[in-house]
Amino acid sequence: MLSKSPGQESAVTADPATEQAQHRVTINDIARQAGVSKTAVSFAFNMPGRLSSETTERILDVARRLGYAPNPIARSLNTSRTNAIGIIVPQDIADAFSNPFFSQLVGGIGQVCSDEGMSLMVIPPMRGSLLDATYAALIDGCIVTGLEPRDEVVRVLRQRNLPFVMIDADAPEYVACVNINDFEGARQSLQHLLRLGHRDIAIASFESFSGKVETYTGTLKHRFDGYRAALKEAGLSLQSRGIHNLECKCSIAGGIEVYNRLMQLVPRPTAVVALSDAIAIGIIETAHQHGLNVPAQLSVVGFDDLEVSKMVRPPLTTVRQPIKDKGRRAAELLLDSVRGRFSLSRHIVLPVELVVRKSTQRLGG
Amino acid sequence: MLSKSPGQESAVTADPATEQAQHRVTINDIARQAGVSKTAVSFAFNMPGRLSSETTERILDVARRLGYAPNPIARSLNTSRTNAIGIIVPQDIADAFSNPFFSQLVGGIGQVCSDEGMSLMVIPPMRGSLLDATYAALIDGCIVTGLEPRDEVVRVLRQRNLPFVMIDADAPEYVACVNINDFEGARQSLQHLLRLGHRDIAIASFESFSGKVETYTGTLKHRFDGYRAALKEAGLSLQSRGIHNLECKCSIAGGIEVYNRLMQLVPRPTAVVALSDAIAIGIIETAHQHGLNVPAQLSVVGFDDLEVSKMVRPPLTTVRQPIKDKGRRAAELLLDSVRGRFSLSRHIVLPVELVVRKSTQRLGG
DNA sequence: CTGTTAGCGCTTTCAA
DNA sequence: TTGAAAGCGCTAACAG
Numbered sequence: 001m002l003s004k005s006p007g008q009e010s011a012v013t014a015d016p017a018t019e020q021a022q023h024r025v026t027i028n029d030i031a032r033q034a035g036v037s038k039t040a041v042s043f044a045f046n047m048p049g050r051l052s053s054e055t056t057e058r059i060l061d062v063a064r065r066l067g068y069a070p071n072p073i074a075r076s077l078n079t080s081r082t083n084a085i086g087i088i089v090p091q092d093i094a095d096a097f098s099n100p101f102f103s104q105l106v107g108g109i110g111q112v113c114s115d116e117g118m119s120l121m122v123i124p125p126m127r128g129s130l131l132d133a134t135y136a137a138l139i140d141g142c143i144v145t146g147l148e149p150r151d152e153v154v155r156v157l158r159q160r161n162l163p164f165v166m167i168d169a170d171a172p173e174y175v176a177c178v179n180i181n182d183f184e185g186a187r188q189s190l191q192h193l194l195r196l197g198h199r200d201i202a203i204a205s206f207e208s209f210s211g212k213v214e215t216y217t218g219t220l221k222h223r224f225d226g227y228r229a230a231l232k233e234a235g236l237s238l239q240s241r242g243i244h245n246l247e248c249k250c251s252i253a254g255g256i257e258v259y260n261r262l263m264q265l266v267p268r269p270t271a272v273v274a275l276s277d278a279i280a281i282g283i284i285e286t287a288h289q290h291g292l293n294v295p296a297q298l299s300v301v302g303f304d305d306l307e308v309s310k311m312v313r314p315p316l317t318t319v320r321q322p323i324k325d326k327g328r329r330a331a332e333l334l335l336d337s338v339r340g341r342f343s344l345s346r347h348i349v350l351p352v353e354l355v356v357r358k359s360t361q362r363l364g365g
Numbered sequence: 366m367l368s369k370s371p372g373q374e375s376a377v378t379a380d381p382a383t384e385q386a387q388h389r390v391t392i393n394d395i396a397r398q399a400g401v402s403k404t405a406v407s408f409a410f411n412m413p414g415r416l417s418s419e420t421t422e423r424i425l426d427v428a429r430r431l432g433y434a435p436n437p438i439a440r441s442l443n444t445s446r447t448n449a450i451g452i453i454v455p456q457d458i459a460d461a462f463s464n465p466f467f468s469q470l471v472g473g474i475g476q477v478c479s480d481e482g483m484s485l486m487v488i489p490p491m492r493g494s495l496l497d498a499t500y501a502a503l504i505d506g507c508i509v510t511g512l513e514p515r516d517e518v519v520r521v522l523r524q525r526n527l528p529f530v531m532i533d534a535d536a537p538e539y540v541a542c543v544n545i546n547d548f549e550g551a552r553q554s555l556q557h558l559l560r561l562g563h564r565d566i567a568i569a570s571f572e573s574f575s576g577k578v579e580t581y582t583g584t585l586k587h588r589f590d591g592y593r594a595a596l597k598e599a600g601l602s603l604q605s606r607g608i609h610n611l612e613c614k615c616s617i618a619g620g621i622e623v624y625n626r627l628m629q630l631v632p633r634p635t636a637v638v639a640l641s642d643a644i645a646i647g648i649i650e651t652a653h654q655h656g657l658n659v660p661a662q663l664s665v666v667g668f669d670d671l672e673v674s675k676m677v678r679p680p681l682t683t684v685r686q687p688i689k690d691k692g693r694r695a696a697e698l699l700l701d702s703v704r705g706r707f708s709l710s711r712h713i714v715l716p717v718e719l720v721v722r723k724s725t726q727r728l729g730g
Numbered sequence: 731c732t733g734t735t736a737g738c739g740c741t742t743t744c745a746a
Numbered sequence: 747t748t749g750a751a752a753g754c755g756c757t758a759a760c761a762g
Contacts, residue, residue: 393755
């Protein structure tokens, strides 16, 4: 060892196989080796124009030889920027992605990330605590799904001074938020079934905390308001004999699970409104396996219009919502905040549309 | 303003609507207000046991009043931990998630994240540069997909001293890696078609850089070795008349796009081997739209066995690979490294299995 | 049980 | 064109 620089030493032994977690080479090592100040090294990397090209060259050269990479954490501490946005989810990551809806939403968010040079952090509860995860996240802002505006998480976000945008939440005016017309979507889907003559109808709904319709909030509340409106039009209500509400996990697996409970209802439903295509697809698949014909023996209408919904058998009748747009708009709103740009309207409501395919048919027809 | 503490001032004006990016309240503000040292404040949050409960109380109380949240970046700089792992993808996030394969993989990784209290950062190229993204990522380690071991990204990872695990790569012994038996999967799927009597077969393959089979590497190479083996068994080769290779995007959209090119081949193929279910599903869907019956007029075999593959019409014949396990095992390997745990074997090869469903049938039968 | 002190590795005025 | 020095906000020896 001729050199007294630990930096160089680690470079010499930088054989991939031998590689040890030795003294990490820092900006100081480079400065010393190149015979310049830390400032110069920093400039060489971030504003090469402010140095003579020779100096820049020399510094970059030394850096390359010693295998130097600036520490992004230290950089972040100075700049207060992480170049990442987060998406906070109240459940496990695996659960979240078990519904293709979430993948498509993330895809929409991802489009904006790429445009803006951001990475996307998926933030699930940390050892059971979503709050802890929110405190710890190294992000410049985030999108919040599946939570209400009064959730503690939102308080922490505000406390941390992190810009955020909510999706599918009843947020107050000053909170940025992207929603869809849940009322209309729900109303139309049930109306569709009622007009086809169905009167024994089960609603396959997300899991809520309480399980009681009266306490539903947010998306769930709006959709049930829509169902009520449709029922009322037909002279029915949620309490009518023949109308049932079953909660299940919002995934294909949830649909599979709820199928049996569905079939034990009295009277047995001739149609199902699912609050998500994933649930609907699970129900249809299970019906198949049990030899029950959809739509002849059971009509099923979904909600979302996933990419695969038109490809399952039978192609799914459903309420289309612009999932990718939802993610994209939310991310745009968020990045406006992060970048300090002004955004005109911070409350967005996207339209929905009933798409009639083959999974529903006239009762007895 | 009676108080001279800017911290308190910001607390007083902490009305959500009025909220400004004023002086962020730091550990110093809390220490001052509570009449203790920074150390004490730090302890109150991280090792409350080392303080008298009164002191802890008081500190936490002040913190609450002033709306203090520890700065996770500063914390990371000390601890050198971020509590996040990354998954590096060479394309846009939206592209990645357009293939359900990726969602399922991420789901597998996510299971481990939840167990270990980690968030998951999806890292796409930053303004076109995956290298820049790799330099900037605030992570403790990462999983690398769709890249070869000699990629620059891997060099940077090593330079940054970040543990990493590759998926689907021809990695040297000392690089942790999770693969499947691509050769066998490919061989069996094509063999299946050949045994059904098909001789005019198109391969619908991922996009490679070169487009030339001879230059394929990694997964692509192994699979084509498998195809060669199957063909040889039937006295054919990749050059035989009737055998074609078309590249397309690895997504449903890719399958839709490749359909037309497929139908223009001479002789027109009676069967297709797709390198991914997403592609297969896109092809089948388009065939439907064009009134072509699958499998009667065109047999299609996929690769992956996605959750939806059994639910499309007709249910897809495909090669099952344990996607979630792949993600889980990779994440386990990675976290062993991150936590400094020893892992016995750092090269894992998962098995595959041909699953015959309804999208293939005997030629002319 | 509590405080002093020295960093973590980088950015960024400000002065030379 | 370059460098000195003061932080960024927190953790963790170490000393008392």
